[in-house]
Amino acid sequence: MNLVALELRKHRILIGGMLLVVFLWAAWMARQVLAGDSLVALAINLGSLFALTPIGLLVPVVLARTLGGEASGPLAFLLTSPRRGLAHVGARFGVALATLGLYYAILAGVSAWVASSVGIEYDGWLPLATWGYVMVAVVAPMVILGIVYGLVVAAYRPGRGGQLVAVASAFGLFKVWGWLVSQAGERLTFLPQLPIPRLTVPQKVAPYLGLAPGDLDLKAGLQTIIDGIPSAPVFVGLLLTVALFLIAARLWEEVEWA
């Protein structure tokens, strides 16, 4: 069976649930905006984003747990298919990334629409650029980290007490990640600076966001402090994703399933 179809079928509850949540949320936002109460819609939007954004963390956790369950379950022999590890890992990674991409795209798109309905003005590319930045810099490494974690537990067999070392190595990876981002930001000055987006908050909204009254121009305010948005996190995220993907593909072929 096609590996991608298998993944979609295996995680249909998770994928369907996440999409159901985000579609219901989008409908709620649309109802608020179309009812003409867009200031309330913005308040609900910003408030619920705090709850909805971390839900994406479920995906890497479920990926790791699924791998553990499959490896120790009665159907573990199915994992020893003649396909290469690259295909297995690619299917899992691709399905997870597509799910999260759709989820965060809907979140970003609806939020941008609500913001513009209140009168917040921004560059047209800002929602797409924010989505791409977050997907490459944070989401993709987290997804592949989930797969690697599940595979390490399956391949390294740390046992019950030795789960500690798997957790320690996951923490170590986060430390290395943070160190790479800070080092790349400081040392690699040739990396391009992304342009500061134009974002103007009108006077009627500013007080509700805790800002000083009057039109707030984010670009004009930030230009005096920074030259641009650093692109180092994107490149580090890309590097980390590729490296972890290769490690996951190798691990897959070394795991003693069953």
Add this chain to the structure above:
Amino acid sequence: MSIFFPIAIFYAVLLALALWGAWLGWTRSKSPTARYFTVAMALAWAIFTGVEAWNSYQLFSDTGIVELAGGDFGSPVYGDFSTCSLCYEGPAGKVYVVAASRISDGHYVFATETNYSLRFDSGQVEFNYEPLEPGCYTGEAKTGDVIDIVEARKFRLEVGKAASCD
């Protein structure tokens, strides 16, 4: 015995458990990638954690635990009675208050004629360039009077009609 002893014990136990887990995995596993990846990342965690612990130990030894626990805002407090920033208004009138368990390099100039009270437990505080003994002082300040705080503990300055030593 220093306060760092239990922290060092904690890290040692954590390291021992991690090594034990690594040994279990290393002996059971037949996957070299998993071995090297796990050990490299666990080592990275140990090194980063150790470096951070060492840095915070150095910071504590250099600065002293009282300063760090008391909080160092890193910037002076600006405020005065005439603009009424950092100022309270009660039934007895407006009063501007600076209170700190530890304060240093402070300077206050009276812009108007008003009551004041000044209290500190220990340290070096000068009123119009004359050093004061620790205790509580109250009175009426003239325009241009100056309070200089070199360093003081349990310091409290009140400016305004309601200032008192109670």
